[in-house]
Amino acid sequence: MTIIELIKVSKNYPNSKLPAICDVSLKVEEGEVLALLGPSGSGKTTLLRLIAGFETPDEGVVLLKGNIVSEQGLALPPEKRGVGMVFQDYALFPHLNAAENIAFGLRRMSRSEKNEKVCTILEMVGLSDFSKRYPHELSGGQQQRIALARALAPDPALVLLDEPFSSLDPDMCVRMREDVSEILQKTGSTAVLVTHDHEEAFSMADKVALLNEGRLEQLDTPEGIYHTPLSPFVADFVGKADFITGVVEGGKIVTEIGCLQNTSHFIEGAEVMVMIRPDDIDLRPNAKGDATVLERQFRGSENYYRLRLSSGQIIHSGQHSVSVYPVGSQVDLQLQITHVVAFEKTKVNGPRS
Ligand code: ADP
Numbered sequence: 001m002t003i004i005e006l007i008k009v010s011k012n013y014p015n016s017k018l019p020a021i022c023d024v025s026l027k028v029e030e031g032e033v034l035a036l037l038g039p040s041g042s043g044k045t046t047l048l049r050l051i052a053g054f055e056t057p058d059e060g061v062v063l064l065k066g067n068i069v070s071e072q073g074l075a076l077p078p079e080k081r082g083v084g085m086v087f088q089d090y091a092l093f094p095h096l097n098a099a100e101n102i103a104f105g106l107r108r109m110s111r112s113e114k115n116e117k118v119c120t121i122l123e124m125v126g127l128s129d130f131s132k133r134y135p136h137e138l139s140g141g142q143q144q145r146i147a148l149a150r151a152l153a154p155d156p157a158l159v160l161l162d163e164p165f166s167s168l169d170p171d172m173c174v175r176m177r178e179d180v181s182e183i184l185q186k187t188g189s190t191a192v193l194v195t196h197d198h199e200e201a202f203s204m205a206d207k208v209a210l211l212n213e214g215r216l217e218q219l220d221t222p223e224g225i226y227h228t229p230l231s232p233f234v235a236d237f238v239g240k241a242d243f244i245t246g247v248v249e250g251g252k253i254v255t256e257i258g259c260l261q262n263t264s265h266f267i268e269g270a271e272v273m274v275m276i277r278p279d280d281i282d283l284r285p286n287a288k289g290d291a292t293v294l295e296r297q298f299r300g301s302e303n304y305y306r307l308r309l310s311s312g313q314i315i316h317s318g319q320h321s322v323s324v325y326p327v328g329s330q331v332d333l334q335l336q337i338t339h340v341v342a343f344e345k346t347k348v349n350g351p352r353s
Pocket of ligand 1: 039045
């Protein structure tokens with residue numbers, strides 16, 4: 001079943017020249033987790049607020065479970081949408097303990113039903129022993145799990161998470177991503193998550209909607225967004241991407257590091273820019289090799305290399321953590337591209353270091 005459908009939704013704030021959201025259409029199916037990803041100001045929060053009902057669209061329609069909940073001049077209030085919300089700062093009630101916070105949204109249940117539900121959900125988030133603790137007596141991660149438990153307790157059709165890990169330290173953040181994903185999976189919840197971090201989006205979401213200046217640049221699986229970006233913006237936003245010049249000759253894209261398939265069917269003679277990810281290149285030591293090692297960053301799980309090709313083009317490569325090539329040495333590049341992504345030369349900015 002389709003849980004959310006947005007059809008050509010646009011939103012302009014007063015006194016703002018550019019629309020915060022422009023002509024966005026997308027669908028989220030039951031049980032899916034969608035990440036709204038993009039740089040600051042790209043419209044992620046606005047889109048989440050349009051789905052929640054805190055904002056009304058200027059154009060377009062928002063449907064929840066097939067029913068129109070927002071269109072121009074009409075907006076079903078957030079509390080009538082059957083949507084659970086987890087805010088950036090968790091927004092737990094400080095004067096209520098964990099169990100009371102969770103029970104807050106369960107108004108229509110009898111006392112015993114409420115108690116049972118609170119116990120079940122506390123167990124699910126692994127905090128059965130913390131039911132009597134007040135928010136200030138819980139760690140950031142525990143507060144977040146209570147906030148998620150509170151959002152999930154009324155069995156919402158949809159749960160919305162607004163940058164839920166932004167106030168956690170990096171180690172805790174990684175653990176909480178796993179915990180939250182597991183809880184969402186266990187409950188079969190449909191969720192929309194706002195994040196500016198592509199790793200968070202990739203690790204948690206089934207689908208990623210990448211926004212840029214209010215427009216939907218690409219809606220795809222994490223793998224699709226990473227391996228087959230539809231624009232240089234997407235390519236660059238979701239990981240390191242170098243672009244090298246290629247020319248279409250004899251049906252192939254000829255570059256200085258090898259010939260590639262012309263998968264986008266550019267015309268013969270076309271000048272293109274081919275996207276190279278650090279994981280697309282393998283290195284082999286060779287004193288007569290075409291590339292010079294300019295820098296090695298040891299990152300624990302990998303060695304990350306910055307290399308210069310004979311043309312002067314800079315390129316990056318991630319290698320095994322024990323593959324060490326000295327700075328200044330020559331190496332051969334071996335291409336391991338599974339998906340060739342190339343754009344018209346005019347659409348790509350100049351080379352970067
Ligand atoms: P993101 O969540 O991706 O950082 P937002 O949805 O918060 O982006 O903002 C999108 C655009 O809308 C930005 O240009 C922002 O300045 C503008 N904006 C957001 N909220 C308001 C508001 N209440 N009034 C006016 N402009 C706003």
